[in-house]
Amino acid sequence: MKQREVQGDDNVRWTCVQAFAGVEGKLSDKATKLSQQDGGNVEVVCTPSGGAQTVRLQLNEDWIEETSDQDLIQAINDNRTN
Numbered sequence: 262m263k264q265r266e267v268q269g270d271d272n273v274r275w276t277c278v279q280a281f282a283g284v285e286g287k288l289s290d291k292a293t294k295l296s297q298q299d300g301g302n303v304e305v306v307c308t309p310s311g312g313a314q315t316v317r318l319q320l321n322e323d324w325i326e327e328t329s330d331q332d333l334i335q336a337i338n339d340n341r342t343n
Contacts, residue, residue: 267330274310
C-alpha cells in the first residue's frame with residue numbers, strides 16, 4: 262500500500278492513503294475503479310498524528326506522484342472541519 266506523509270504548518274503530521282489501496286489482486290483493480298469519481302479522481306483518506314479529525318479528499322488518480330506536499334496540505338486544510 263502506497264502512502265504519503267506530510268506535515269502542516271501546525272506541526273500535525275498527516276498520513277494519506279488512497280481508499281481501497283490495501284486490497285490485493287483482482288479485487289484491487291475493481292476497488293480502484295469503483296472508488297474513481299467522474300474525471301478520474303479517487304478518494305484519499307488522510308489521518309492526523311494528533312487530535313485532528315481524519316479528512317477525506319477527492320484527488321487526481323496520480324496524486325501520490327504528482328501532487329506536491331504543499332498542494333496536499335492545502336487540500337487537507339481546505340477540507341478540515343475544526
